Amino acid sequence: MTHRLLRDWTDAQGRPQRVADEVLAAIRDRLGDDDPPDTPFLSADAGRPIALPAGVGGTAELLFEDGGRATHAIGADGTLPALDRPGYHRLLAGGRDYTLALAPRRCPAPPARAWGAAVQIPALRDETPDAFGDAGTLARAAARFAPLGAQALAISPTHALFPAAPARISPYSPSTRLFHNVLLADPSLIGVALPPPPALAPAPDLIDWQRAIPERIAALRGAYAQAGDAARAAATAWRRQRGPMLEAHARFDALHARFGGDGWRDWPAAFHDAGGPAVIRFAAQEEDEVAFFAFLQWLADLSLATAQRTAREGMAIGLIADVAVGMAADGSHAWSAPDEVLRGLTIGAPPDPLGPQGQNWGITALDPRALERGGFQPFIDTLRAAFAHAGGVRIDHALGLERLWVISEGADASQGAYLTMPGDHLRRIVAIEAQRAGGIVIAEDLGTIPPGLRAALADRCMMGMRVLPFERTADGAFVDPEEWDASAVAMTGTHDTPTVAGWWTGRDLDWARRLGRDLSDDRAADRAALWRALGGDGAPPEEVPLDAILAHVARAPGALAIVPVEDMLGLEEQPNLPGTIDEHPNWRRRLPAATDALLARRAVVRRARLLTSERPG
Template sequence: MADGSLIRIATALGYPAGTGTEIAASLDRIAQERREPPAMLVTGVGLPTPLPPGLIELALAREDGTPVPGDQPVWELPPIGEPGYYRLTIGEHRLTLAVAPDACPTVADLLPESRRNDRLWGAAVQVPALRSARPQAFGTFAQLAEAVELFAGLGADALAINPVHALFPGNGHGFSPYSPSSRLYLNAAMGDPGLVGLPAPPLGEAAAADGLIAWESAMPERQAHLRAVFDGLDAQTRARIVADNAAYEPGLTRQAVYDALDCRYRPQGAHGWPDWPEELRSPDSDAVARFAADHPEEVAFHAFTQWLARESLGEVQQRARRAGMAIGLVGDLAVGVDPAGADAWAMRDDLLDGLTIGAPPDPLGPLGQNWMLTSFSPQGLKRSGYAPWIRMVRAALATSGALRIDHAFGLARLWVVPEGEDSCAGAYLEYPFTDLVRLVALEAHRAGALIIAEDLGTAPHGFLSAIESAAMLGMRVLWFERAADQGFIGAADYAVEAVAMTGTHDTATVAGWWTGRDLDWAEALGRLPDGTTRTDAEDRRAWDRGLLWATLTGDHTPRPAPENPGPVVAAALAHIGRTPSRLAIVPLEDLLAEVEQPNLPGTVTEHPNWRRRLAAPLAELLAQPDTAARIRALANGRAGTGE
């Protein structure tokens, strides 16, 4: 890596390194920061906690004042037996002591004694793709509520969803769930008045000619629909909303002010706060306070949409539990946020500035990836005593029974890239891994929820053993579970404390892989590996089909033709069902034997990412005989009753 890139990264982190003088000053600053008392100490149940030198400093001198050389003594807090957050005072220093449990809750912890050995299953759905009998431009929490009840009726214990973090309100162009404005708040377009007992005007179906979600028109229409609901609220309901929101202040009002400002300036071509007038770029400025005071109804509207989304999603989780699901919703925590979004505006001192995150070059992506997102900085986490990070995790767990951490390697390190540079100019930035794992375990303990760590790819040293010790469930995806000879491993060889899956939103569906639909896309977009022709790819796929079919059937049953994926999908579902993994989650696309996947990594507009919808209402699709048979194959495998 070029020194220039490292200098830019160090400077963006607050440690200029362009000259010898700057390097010396930055090293002095780092040494000083290490001596400063921490805002939070993180430890584990039953462990003594060493106190850092910044909290306890002793100076031993002779009678004449000459210092006596020697090592500082090590001072420890005695072990604490109960997980939780404690207030700690040492001299003049006041800080928080976080005491984490030994591990996160497990699947067995969520089950009654009679079900302790059950192997659970669930589906993964893209909320906007869902349809019901009610016409709507895209699926919302209303369709999700129907989905949890349908799947609970089929014996599922979980329903995994894509991230539902706050996007930019009414904006039909920034619709990727993994590029949110804020991870503390929700996508307001998902809230449903009917779920919380409010009347709502009818909303039409806005669809593109090809049947995909027409986000460009659907999001503004949804915003107008929510404004009509808000305008119709009576004084009593408004007062109830304000009272309900009080527990989320002052952050909620700050989010509402950001959304109001975004709606004000986006029509003028602004993308978030960096394009606003300078006096509005700080949330604590007098200009922002004046804007809020001058536009109280606009701010109240956006606070209402957050209330509606939060209450709607909470109702969905309650329905899942009432319907018998042991877990209910499995939320998804995105790895970062848009640098121009609400979190970056409200938490400038806590997030990376001048750096974006991504992935380094590797054999599958020679140019690397720049996701154009930002996230918390290691220094910001420590300065703030992890407070905003804890709030983020707590918000994600508030309305779910489990949480998937996207790109969980980010707990240990993130690939950071200087603003405006290619990914190959980046470097790994280390994070306080042990502290973050312990805090996740503590928040999961408080919420009584499972944690799923997306651990696909090359893991940092010690990562896998650490998350296993913390009882975080890793992900075991069919396509990546291969033996040394590149054959697919047997069902019995899957990890027990893991989530077994046929695929994710980023991988080909089983039907798409078997038919070669993913190869069609790779060829059309020029994404075949260098030196590989379509014929080469087809030959390799033919060989891999044989390997997969042999693993799925274990016998000499004739292999289905590429254009006949149905038997393969059913066999793959039964295979995942038979694994000893305590939880199996299957994408809805595989239950329906769809050939198209929701997202094609590395593309933005070249592939219709996050635009696909179901062909019919979910209830109709699940009732179709072929779909019902596939679900039985999965459920029977889980129950150990055969196929």
């Protein structure tokens, strides 16, 4: 399969759209040659006949990854008989050596009628004042949610960010998805305590990342200096095991600490080539600095592993990790493996009701041609990094398993086109990796979704998302939750939507006014519609009927329901406001108190019991 740009597509309102010739030409110019990759990669489903490329006949020899072998005659229809051995195997046929990715029919399913909470790790607090929450804070939070009946704790991406660029804090614009955010590392696991904040001052309600990140990196340098022989030996062994990918990322972070800027494009030209002589000399001369950043990756990995182990002591699923759809074009992955990513292009979303101007996320993604040429290894590695310390993953913008809205760098978000992805291969690889990890899969399927994709995801037990504000009929009525999609996760909201309390009180409209956005929303009518859906009589109350709304969503037929912690607490502010950078304090809000204290509140305990009575897991 080669990549293909779609000239014609259908928008979220079902209206046909056509991409202008000049837009297609600009994107094709950045994609470069469209030579079909000569890729000996096949995928198939366990228990079904295996289709081979046209013209391949005779016999085929299979070398299974566990060491077994088998020989099969190729049928007249060009297929091999069905096999039930999921994994990555070698297939020798027609004089060629193929990789065969044989997928289980479905991903693991969650326990029936379970519920979980969603949290932003930096927002979490302990009793001791700190600048932001880390993996240690997460572990302690998981230990507190479990007794309330939660079977899962969904978190935003833990992907590696930019320690040398404190302004770059969005977890959905990572430097690489192959490693973790070192700011989450918990030095207490190696017997080193972080220094307390100055004078034990109360932690602010908004995280001051510009100050907090340099302070935390300085503290982690102290932890590295104090690390004992056992910790250093474990970190060294882990570094060797991770090989060239970790080495490249550690070099990137060390270079970024030296040269600053937003990313590698701001460095001296000699350092733009990750394999060039300047970088090699730097790594040799600054070995301890590179070793420091490799050590932090080991500690972050250990910290997240500990958090998941703690979560699983009381939860059936534990942590649900999040996989961003792409990575920064000036980050570690694009620097160390430029041939694996789309160059000169960013990804986003076309205009739709949620974003009338379209969305340009300013990030790049894995190139479909490079994926096929490389046997999909970068995608496999991305999934393994996410599943490593989680009982499931949420795939952000799961449309990317089928197609991506690509935009020429510098162009408006509406001036894009859909680039097809090798969807069958990608979904089968997800199923293989999910089965190996024993983890569930949530596929974020909001926005403009082509016909058939939701069904294809559901067939694989890749659960979609049904979010209360969006489950409405054409006339504005709220759909009864019992009629929601049984193959999807039920949610009151996401990190990108208003909280329940914020929506009811119109806090999101206050922000819209402040930002000069469209205020066509008739919130009074919407509140009345939701109140009717809840079974209420008369005019809706001024006070947020939070318990009734949580009970309402919990009735959905899907196996899993997830409630943001902000909705359990009745908070009005949301973690992120899409389409803003500095205008709204995105990814900076902290919860109002330590997790222990918050979850002990009478109203929160009551809501947790309400969820557990409907969803005992």
